[in-house]
Amino acid sequence: MISCDNNLFTLKTQNTAYLFYRTPSGHLEHFHYGESIDLETPEAFMQKNEHLPGNAIGYGMEPDAEGKDLAGKPNAEKLNGPGEEVASLNLENLSLEMSTLGKGDIREPLIRLRQEDGSETSDFLYQEHEIYKGKKDYEGLPSSQGKKEEVQTLVIVLKDRNSDVVLKLLYHVYEAVDVITRSSRFVNAGQSKVRLDRLLSTQVDFQNHHYNMVTFTGAWAREMEKKVQPCEGGKLISSTLAGVSSNRANPFFMIAAKESTEEYGDCYGFNLVYSGNHYSVAEVSAYGKLRVATGINPEDFSLELNPGEEFQSPEAVMTYAKNGFNGLSQNMHNFIRRHIVRGTWQWKERPVLFNSWEAAYFKINEKKLLQLGKKAKKVGIELFVLDDGWFGKRNNDQSSLGDWQVNKKKLPRGLKRLSEKINEMGMDFGIWVEPEMISKDSDCYRRHPDWAVKIPGKPHAQGRNQMILDLTNKEVQQYLIDSMRRVFSDGNIRYVKWDMNRIFSDVYSPTLEKEKRESFSHRYILGLYHVLETLVGEFPHILFEGCASGGNRFDLGILSYMPQIWASDNTDAISRLSIQEGYSYGYPLSVLGAHVSDCPNHQTLRKVPEKTRYHVACYGVLGYECNLGDASKERLGEIQEEIALYKKWRRVYQFGDFYRISRRNLKSWMVVSKNKKKGVGSLFQILAEANRPDLLFRGKGLLPDEIYHFYNIPMSHNLKVFGDLINTASPVHIKDGSLPQDVIAKFYKLKGEEEDYRIRGSALCRRGISLKQGFIGTGFNEQVRLFQDFASRTYYMEAEEKSEN
Known part of the structure; x- marks a missing residue:
């Protein structure tokens, strides 16, 4: 529910309330986000300002270019209504819905822009607002979705007092799941160019700083390590410049009362519907207030907008729970299942799969795969997945990315015949691809060296012996669409593992104009979304699983197209306890790919009992990535029993309510x-x-x-x-x-x-x-x-x- 009464904006979900107020000066003062309350007298919540502190900036009543003050009156008159004179208004100590630079608030701003004359001061004040049922899509960006009766939208229009640029704050309220989402839209409604150097998606100011910031950091094979840091003073930042949302710092984070447990305490969760460089900050001000903000990383972003152009930030997701981390997780899980994951597989039980990678690596051929298929079917596997090594001259990781033609030496009758043989056994067939990458040793690179992301004439730093294709280039986008369209149509393919095995380096695009290269990473993500939107739309029956060296791009942007993501390349069950529990704070089990593999484990060389490997993998989308060809009759019998038991309980595991239960050891x-x-x-x-x-x-x-x-x-x-x-x-x-x-x-x-x-x-x-x-x-x-x-x-x-x- 959204309402505006006497300049008080109230956004309510089933159990929470979000309140802010339009001050006489035209600013938006944030009052409350948390447990549901009603407020009859906004004056009780307003910041009181009698006198400015020393060494602080007073907002002032200086007239604008037309000689009018904030109330549209001659400057000698004072503003009427509740609150103090604007001259004593200290924006640095005001809880705000959005902030800028140049008028005294020296905390992290939501927006930073440069006018054509080089000035960076902006002063966005309330103009108007609109409330309506439903939600409109964000052009070029994925965002949450819901039926008209499930979501209500508030749009607040702010105008810069000294220019014609406009900032729109978008709020979407999902009442049933206790989630509010926010984003920002900047419009250059003036006559001059403007450079946008920062536009975050949300900002929440808390009255005190008695919280911890809980982030999830890590690296390849040890994703989602939970870190707890007190908000004491200065800034805590969680961000990435990897070009992807990254395993170094997942975009999901929490702000929690210091006494919070799994069952008790005020907890706030934040996430972004975005797959690129992100930035999240918790800053304690000089006056003890806490500002939390998140959005696109401004260190890797700068955009020049001509008159009439606009820019939309990604959608930020916010939720609050008074009953600890488990309560917060339930909110996030329900929201993602209902409003992020979409299409055929939204509520469909995920099949138990077998992946060929750890059984064969690159050494595949049709005979070996069919032998594995027979054993997979015997133990109850429903989906047989052919991993890397099936295309070009792909015998190792040093060649052939970009050449998406079947290797006829390995598969002489092609994917179509292999998929038919697997189907005849009674299983669906799936395939691995890595479309965004290109190998230097590939026909594609020899034809189009300019398609690779690299700086012309300078040495290139490679990752996993490969380069990234320039998805800011529309020609490259179309090449990927056409290539994958041919692959996905070659046989009865029901599952696709979409991999991406490196981060960005030597960023440059010859097709982008110079002034656009500063936003390369964001434009790359927009290109990727265009490719995914097209392919997922054309192949709605395919179960797409995202992967980026495991969890290097585990985010709500990818989940908007792919109903599940491979959580980590590390399949060691003991490592997975930490990894999967980390994900569980912000993501439901139905989106976590989790496999049983052989021991000693291929990433840690640890030996873990078979039952533990199985029990851990059940808390996700169960798969097997082991060498069934070498498995004993006894082990095959165990796997058969495991899969039968999982199928009985699959709906509970994948779509039930998950709880972490605190234990000492x-x-x-x-x-x-x-x-x-x-x-x-x-x-x-x-x-x-x-x-x-x-x-x-x-x-x-x-x-x-x-x-x-x-x-x-x-x-x-x-x-x-x-x-x-x-x-x-x-x-x-x-x-x-x-x-x-x-x-x-x-x-x-x-x-x-x-x-x-x-x-x-x-x-x-x-x-x-x-x-x-x-x-x-x-x-x-x-x-x-x-x-x-x-x-x-x-x-x-x-x-x-x-x-x-």
């Missing part, structure tokens, strides 16, 4: 179906501690009065886990590592513990279940829980059918 996750009738929860051990026999499983999100059947799937244990300790129970000595030990272990398994209870939801969530005693080194039987390093347990909860009596 474990990871604990749970997901509950939307009707709260089903739940699945897991405990993950990192390093075992001696003499810790007790373990409690506590649930979240269940109906308090429902009776749930709580159970696990009992595991069997290889007796080799006991090593030489087995001799304390064996009538004959068994040497650890010996052939007899191998033979006995092959035919004799130790039965694991079983948990099976009927319990009310309130008891399960408030008190929890005391699980079977953990192994403490003094004995073992089937009532003892083996919970060694990297072990896991998963428990299932199903509401019992109520009797008709």
Whole structure:
């Protein structure tokens, strides 16, 4: 709901309120963002200004070029209405909806521009506003979508007091999911050129700074490391100049009260519907106020606008929850599923896939792939994905990107015949591509060296032996569309993994005019969006999965076109605990690609139990990226059982409500179906501690009065886990590592513990279940829980059918 009453703007969602006020001076003073409130007297919230502090700037009442003051009266008269004289107005200490440079507010500005005369001072004041149901698309940019009844829009028009340029602030309220989005649109309505050096998407000023900024940083193979920094003084900045949203600093971040936990505390979440260089800042002012802002990174952005031209910033997403990080996450998850992900796959269950990469790398041929396909089908795989190595002369990562023709030596009958054979087995067929890249050793580069992003006549710094195609060039955009159109039409392709394996360097485009090269990175992203908009529109049946060396471009912009993203090239389950939990703060499980791979893991060389690899991967879109050709009959049987169990619980995992449950020395996750009738929860051990026999499983999100059947799937244990300790129970000595030990272990398994209870939801969530005693080194039987390093347990909860009596 959006309303404006006596200059007070109120934006309300189901549980939150966002309030700001049009002051007599024409500024927009921010009052409140948080728990829902009503305000009858705006004066109670207004900043009080009697006298200016020393060393501060008074906004002043100096007349404009026509000799009129802010009220349109001769300058000698004072402004009427609540508040103080404008002469004592200190913008540096005012909570604002938007800020500029040059009039006393020296904090981070929302906008920075240069007039043709070189001046940089701007003074945007209220002109008019409009409120309407629904939301209009942003031209050239993806943005949130919703039915007319699901979203309401507020547009506030501000005009620079000393020129004819206009700034529009756009607000979109998604009431049902407690989300408000914002963006900025700059219009050069004057007669002269203007250079726009900064236009952020949102700005929120808080009355105090008693918060932490929570960001998610990292690198390739260790994405989304949660960092917590107190907002004490100065600036905290999370940004990237990688040319992509980047694994170094995801655009999602949080502002949280310092006492916040998963279940308690005021928490704010912010994100951008954008895939390029971003910038987020939390700045504590000299007066103890906190300003939070986010948008396109201004360090890599400058745009000259001619009269009549305009620029639209990406959409920023904001949400608030009073019930801690889990509450905030629920808001973000619901918003992304309902208003970012779209098309055929929005609510469709994602298939269990097999990816050929770790089974074959570049060494593929039709025979090997079909052999893998037969085993994949046998274990229950629904989608067979051919990864890198199928095109050009692609035998390593040093050639052929840009040459999107099938390698007939590897696939003599082409993609069409291979896809048909996979379909005959009963699986869908998918393929890997990396369209945005070009290899120096490629026919494409030899024909069009000017298509590569590089500075003519200067050495080029490559990444993964490849260069980036210049997507600011419309000819290159069309080449990608035509190339991918041919590939996606060659056979019955139902899935595409769209990769992008390097960041930007030596940025330059010969087709851009000199004054446009300063905004190259943004123009590249616009070119990419044009390509994706075209291809996704032409192939709506294809499930597109974004990938950029894993999570190097994991953002809401990509999710607007691709319903899921490969979370990380690191498939080690223990690493994935941190990576997937990091993503879960801002992104739902239905968009996270997660695979079971072989051990030792190919990224860490760590050995992790099979069940733990499976249990972790279930909290995402499950896939297998292991060598089924070398798998034992026993292992294939385990995979078959795993996939069957996942399919039973798939809708809960992919579209349920996810909870992180705070534990002292474990990871604990749970997901509950939307009707709260089903739940699945897991405990993950990192390093075992001696003499810790007790373990409690506590649930979240269940109906308090429902009776749930709580159970696990009992595991069997290889007796080799006991090593030489087995001799304390064996009538004959068994040497650890010996052939007899191998033979006995092959035919004799130790039965694991079983948990099976009927319990009310309130008891399960408030008190929890005391699980079977953990192994403490003094004995073992089937009532003892083996919970060694990297072990896991998963428990299932199903509401019992109520009797008709």
